[in-house]
Amino acid sequence: MPTASNGSVSLYYEVDGDSDAETVVCLGDVGYGAWQWGWQHAGLTGPFETLVTDLRGAGRSDAPPGPYAVDELVADVQAVLEAHGSRRVHVVGAGLGGMVALELARLSSRPRSLALLGTAPIGADLTLDPLFGAPSDPDALETSLAAALSREFLDAHPDVIERIVDWRAAEDTSREAWDAQAAAVEAFDLSNRLYEIDVPSLVIHGRDDAVWPVDRGRRLAEELPRGEFVGLDGGHLIGIERSREVNDRLFGFFEA
Template identity: 50%
Template sequence: MPTARNRDVSLYYEADGDGPTVVFINDVGYGAWLWGWHYDAVAGPYETVVWDLRGTGRSDAPAGPYDVGTLAADLEAVLADHGVGSAHLVGAGLGGMVALQYAHQYSRARSLTLYCTAGSGDAIDRDALDALALNAPSSLDGAFSPAFREHDPDLMKQIAGWRAEEDATGAARDAQANAMTAFDAPPLYEITQPAEVYYGLDDPVVSPEAAQSLSADLPRGTGEAVEGRHCCFIEHAPAVTDRLLALLDEQTE
């Protein structure tokens, strides 16, 4: 499987499908399982790239500190290694911050789809973020609504298994969380790509007000509320993915 390098850090990624490239960027601690609900719908008409942030999965886990600028440079290394000329960026939480930084600093970004993301680390509830960690009690409570968890307990067990195999833990997860809470967005008025911001109405990590503020400050930004918590884009994956495909089709045309 391919790996890219940013200086001495090896970064694992996978690519599938043909057509314009769509890159998925993980949230704090989460592995590539996060995009399983989107992947099958997008791969085929589009090329998908999924990569493990430093500290996660099969990428290296160097000692911290980490910052969003470094993670954006990691993304640039992945796209350069894969020979991608331009890409649509889809990021959740920390991954959305990486997408914002990348779009401002590098030239390959064509559009942004941001889930449960804020423009400043000051807007992040650190206690709620830490409560999502793999080793935290009831770590899925802040991610999914009670109705979703109770509707399919077998799926919750599957997710727990995927997390045990792929998620960042310990110092690496803390370094990612610190990068998220320390983030200060570049001038948002300079990020002119089409940008859609989706936010959970009951997200304990990123408030609806913080996400709405982000969408309002992006020149071509729109905001959309989604029922659910920090992983509302999984809970309502069919509708959210339809909107993503509509954006991708519009930009491709």
């Protein structure tokens, strides 16, 4: 089980694919474990080496007392990349993970490009709480998916929802760690410094995102020097709902 350390915090990560290929790093959203990247892992591993890490608080990474800050999470990611020996990487970030990706690109030369799913340049005034479900409560885990996925997807894929509930029970954060991660979102504001991020950036956002408004995604793409916006029908977890289209766009973007 590969781990990296940032001070006393142990950080879990998984690597798959050809070590000689370009590396795609996946950074997750508030409260979710690595399960959320299963769809992108299947689509990108092979042509790329994929690296999925649990942010502090989630999955098999340590959960120190919060609140957390995005710069702490960036330092965690840097420790993981250093442990793996990654010099230049493509970064995919969802929600909170997208904020971490933005700050990583601002502070470091490691990112070659960014793909940002359902994220924003500022976290104030987002109501994240509907996304939380206690890992010990299967009903709450399923109910909270109504804020993350469209009703059409929920109704059409009950078997997928059942599997997601099981994965969430095993990997998602406790309430305390969820609050610590959510605090990092609330305090984040890069709206006046996006001009400092000059790597190609693809912003993909669900048009029906009930928690991270699509207008914030459009603003992010407009204000990034090399930003491109793609809106897709679907909810917050657009990488799951529209996985084939998202993966096709990620593949083409990273190849270019």
